[in-house]
Amino acid sequence: MAKIRGAVTVNTVRCKGCNLCVVACPCDVLALQSKEVNDRGYHYAYMAQPDKCIGCQSCALVCPDACIEVYRKVEQ
Amino acid sequence: MENNDIIKVENQVYKKPSLLKEVHMHYCPGCSHGVVHKLVAEVIEELGLAEKAIGVSPVGCAVFAYNYIDIDWLEAAHGRATAMATAVKRLMPDKLVFTYQGDGDFAAIGTCESIHSCNRGESIAIIFINNAIYGMTGGQMAPTTLLGQKTATCPYGRRADLNGYPLSITPLLAQLDGTRYVTRQSVHTAANVRKTKAAIKKAFLNSMEGKGTSVVEVVSTCNTGWKLSPEKANQWMVENMFEKYPLGDLKDNDAKKD
Numbered sequence: 075m076a077k078i079r080g081a082v083t084v085n086t087v088r089c090k091g092c093n094l095c096v097v098a099c100p101c102d103v104l105a106l107q108s109k110e111v112n113d114r115g116y117h118y119a120y121m122a123q124p125d126k127c128i129g130c131q132s133c134a135l136v137c138p139d140a141c142i143e144v145y146r147k148v149e150q
Numbered sequence: 151m152e153n154n155d156i157i158k159v160e161n162q163v164y165k166k167p168s169l170l171k172e173v174h175m176h177y178c179p180g181c182s183h184g185v186v187h188k189l190v191a192e193v194i195e196e197l198g199l200a201e202k203a204i205g206v207s208p209v210g211c212a213v214f215a216y217n218y219i220d221i222d223w224l225e226a227a228h229g230r231a232t233a234m235a236t237a238v239k240r241l242m243p244d245k246l247v248f249t250y251q252g253d254g255d256f257a258a259i260g261t262c263e264s265i266h267s268c269n270r271g272e273s274i275a276i277i278f279i280n281n282a283i284y285g286m287t288g289g290q291m292a293p294t295t296l297l298g299q300k301t302a303t304c305p306y307g308r309r310a311d312l313n314g315y316p317l318s319i320t321p322l323l324a325q326l327d328g329t330r331y332v333t334r335q336s337v338h339t340a341a342n343v344r345k346t347k348a349a350i351k352k353a354f355l356n357s358m359e360g361k362g363t364s365v366v367e368v369v370s371t372c373n374t375g376w377k378l379s380p381e382k383a384n385q386w387m388v389e390n391m392f393e394k395y396p397l398g399d400l401k402d403n404d405a406k407k408d
Contacts, residue, residue, distance in 0.1 A: 079156055081153045081156040081157050083157060088174065090178075090179035090180070091179060092380040094380050094384070097384075116179065124153050129163060130340075131163060131340070135164075136337070136340055137188075138175075138177065138179075138182065138183070138184025138188075139175060139177075139184050140170055141166075143165045144162070145156045145157045145162050145163065146163045147156045
């Protein structure tokens with residue numbers, strides 16, 4: 075059966091670590107960096123469990139700083 | 151399949167709208183303004199109106215909207231955005247004219263201009279961000295502040311006997327004959343973001359077609375002013391704000407005819 079696989083890229087310079095994408099993700103893919111920070115000192119978001127991503131765009135829609143770009147591919 | 155196999159241009163399903171500039175937005179982390187800015191940029195881009203759009207930015211947190219969305223902007227005196235938009239639309243009826251105002255601008259100092267431009271039925275779109283607080287100046291009580299809500303100027307909570315009742319201005323505007331489309335939305339979940347985008351698109355199309363005033367109220371959070379985390383602010387909004395400011399279309403003249 076074809077499976078939909080997704081992936082997101084986070085613009086770590088723009089990200090302000092507001093955590094809204096982490097909450098919005100239905101598959102617990104995203105998390106905030108626990109130690110790493112960007113230029114402005116924010117703990118930016120990253121894909122903690124990339125295998126689980128389904129490319130649903132929920133994180134990108136709620137992101138206030140438009141940091142997230144979403145990619146989706148059907149796995150044969 | 152590795153991530154690098156998925157992250158390719160042909161698989162891209164969502165990207166930052168190109169009208170949203172690369173500059174860093176000054177908004178606090180988790181602010182609803184960012185989401186609505188993104189939606190405005192997306193809608194203008196999808197409608198192909200970048201050359202025809204003229205926005206009027208308010209006084210308040212959104213005062214720098216002209217730095218973030220790459221279209222023509224004007225900056226109005228406090229509360230007078232709808233008056234300025236009236237002039238722009240009358241002089242250039244073929245343009246998309248919209249205002250982007252907060253509750254301090256639209257429902258406090260600008261109440262007179264807001265009500266009268268809606269009553270005149272000016273073909274402008276009004277995006278009204280209601281976060282129940284004066285966010286930019288440090289979280290003081292606004293007319294839209296809920297009863298019992300604590301702010302910098304009512305630290306024990308808003309009291310009806312002292313401070314009056316919260317002002318829900320959108321239902322007032324829905325009563326006016328000049329308004330074409332009045333709706334109240336929010337942007338705290340992906341589903342609500344999509345609904346708000348549809349509402350903004352409809353409001354912009356109404357402005358282009360000269361159909362009358364459209365008001366899109368977006369019930370928003372001000373997590374800094376409310377002294378909550380962005381996530382908790384969303385929860386607080388769902389639990390408290392939606393009771394006084396329920397979501398949904400308050401008026402849609404186009405729907406009646408169908």
